[in-house]
Amino acid sequence: MGLRSSVPKIWNYAAFEEGQDLGTMTLRIDDAKLRLWAEIFDRPHDADQHQLSSSLLISVMMEAYLGVAQPRPPGNIHAGQKLRLLGRAPRKGEALTVTTRVTKKEERKGRKWLTFESRIVSGNDALLTGEILTIWAE
Amino acid sequence: MEQTTNAAWPARLAEARARTSAAKTARYAALTSDFNPIHVDPEFAANTVFGGPINHGTLGLSLLVQAVEMTFGNVPHELDVRFSRPAPVGSSLVTGGEIDPADRSYHVHVTTDDGVRVIEGTLRLND
Numbered sequence A: 001m002g003l004r005s006s007v008p009k010i011w012n013y014a015a016f017e018e019g020q021d022l023g024t025m026t027l028r029i030d031d032a033k034l035r036l037w038a039e040i041f042d043r044p045h046d047a048d049q050h051q052l053s054s055s056l057l058i059s060v061m062m063e064a065y066l067g068v069a070q071p072r073p074p075g076n077i078h079a080g081q082k083l084r085l086l087g088r089a090p091r092k093g094e095a096l097t098v099t100t101r102v103t104k105k106e107e108r109k110g111r112k113w114l115t116f117e118s119r120i121v122s123g124n125d126a127l128l129t130g131e132i133l134t135i136w137a138e
Numbered sequence B: 001m002e003q004t005t006n007a008a009w010p011a012r013l014a015e016a017r018a019r020t021s022a023a024k025t026a027r028y029a030a031l032t033s034d035f036n037p038i039h040v041d042p043e044f045a046a047n048t049v050f051g052g053p054i055n056h057g058t059l060g061l062s063l064l065v066q067a068v069e070m071t072f073g074n075v076p077h078e079l080d081v082r083f084s085r086p087a088p089v090g091s092s093l094v095t096g097g098e099i100d101p102a103d104r105s106y107h108v109h110v111t112t113d114d115g116v117r118v119i120e121g122t123l124r125l126n127d
Helices: A031-040 A056-067 B022-032 B042-046 B057-072
Strands: A021-028 A077-085 A095-108 A111-122 A125-136 B017-019 B077-083 B092-100 B105-112 B117-125
Touching (some): A021 A056, A056 B022
Antiparallel strands (some): A077 B077, B017 B092
């Protein structure tokens, strides 16, 4: 089956529209992720760890954001970030559903700005809402 | 001893520290599936305006969220930050933050060991 005509070959600035739903991914907080996180931040890795850091949600948000709208032009800049954390840390083994969409598209001072919204939920629990502010390369 | 305005509203955010390295950057790339060569390819990064590999901005942001947890526990909060400067791979990162008594928000930041603020913004705690 061929690609749908609505899927661009490369996700340049023109391919995005405000309100566009870029996709939903389900990512699991597995032991491999916890081990990487512990090694990055010099924290002990406990295979039975139940108290996790909400900062893991940021890497989940980024993994999902980078998993949609690919391929992209090189040179995009992650300029800013808004986060709303709901006070509920992820749990080991938990499957998190991440939805990414375009909320703002604006050219300012010759720069192409795109804002992406990321929402992370687990079942009926909302864990994070984020806004990824980027300057798109082309 | 940490100065506080009261028990619930400390004057300063806790300091969380992270020493970055090429190995840790590679792990963060694996954690986020972000293998942008500006982070993980020294040869590529040497020929960019940065002159060498830089850390993922959200690595520092993750450290900032850990500092919020160290200070307040796992509480609902909002962060609004900009990635103001790149942090070279190999630099140390430290978080900081000072309360604005007017509205109980915090001016928060992540700084490299040579004093460059790489992330700056505002923290607000929610009910």
